[in-house]
Amino acid sequence: MDEYLSEKEQIEKLRNWWSDNGSWVIAGIVLGVALLVGWNAWQSYVIRRAEDASALYTQLSGLIEKGELVAAERDQALDIGQRLKANYAATPYDEQGALALAGLNVDAGFLDEAAAELEYVIENSGDAELALVARLRLARVRLQQGRLDDADAALVTTDPGAFAARIAELRGDIAYARGDIGGARSAYQEALTQGDAGVVNRVYVQMKLDDLADPATPEPQEAAATDDSTS
Structure with missing residues (x-):
């Protein structure tokens, strides 16, 4: 009898527990199923979105590989580029x-443009190297x-990484365009110091450096000033 009452009490306790917590258990199961279905749907969406973006980028690449484009083809390429930005931002393809x-x-x-x-x-890339x-x-x-000021500004970065030599070479080109021979020389020397083979064309950078005026030779303006002072 005591054993029977014990089982009855256990059943009653289970009923009471289910009465108090059953709705939460059901809600948890439903939520778990919903999360699983939602995750699978999200994964499918991500894959489909990447495939669509890849297809658009393939079209764009095909157009550009043709070389010179007629106006209609260029407009098509620009339209694809805008669609990539509008619909597939934060993917590698845009x-x-x-x-x-x-x-x-x-x-x-x-x-x-x-x-x-x-x-x-x-402004938008999450890939530092890109x-x-x-x-x-x-x-x-x-x-x-x-x-030239905008060119210099474009090269401002806190971490040039593996691109330090290329940035230095380009700073040399900008300095040379300004007529700053000393600045160009320093930048080209920096490029040669930092650049390993394959990072910059060392032969080409050395040619640029060799083409600069000898540092012992006065710049044209300096030479003119010296002549005026001695005459």
């Missing part, structure tokens, strides 16, 4: 697309435009 469009615009002579694409990569690539290309575009 940034790679922007770099590709920058090259397309440079080839066509649209340097401001190229700069805008490169600035987009610098952002540095964009900085180097932007500096070259600004140098080509004669906007």
Whole structure:
């Protein structure tokens, strides 16, 4: 009898516990199933989104590989680039697309448009190395435009990493464009010091350095001033 009452009491306790907690148990199960379904749906969405972005980028690459584009093809390439930015931001494809469009615009002579694409990569990329690539290309575009202050500004970075030698070489080009022979010489020497084979073209950088005036030779303006003072 005591054993029977003990079992009855246990059943009653279970009923009471279920009455108090059953709704929470059911809610937990439902939530767990919902999370699992939601996670699977999210994974499917991410994969599908990446596939769609990849398909668009493949179209863009195919157009650019053709070389010179007619107006309609260029417009198509620009449209794809805008769609990548609008619908597939924070994926590798919108940034790679922007770099590709920058090259397309440079080839066509649209340097401001190229700069805008490169600035987009610098501002939005989560890939530090990709952002540095964009900085180097932007500096070259600004140098080509004669906007030397903007070219210098594009190279400002707290961590140049493996690109230090390339940045130094480009700073030398900018200094040379300013007529700052001493600054160019220092920058080229820095590029040779920091650059390993394959990082910069050491032979080409050395040629740039050799083409500069001998440091013992006065610059043209200095020489003229010396002649005036002695005459």
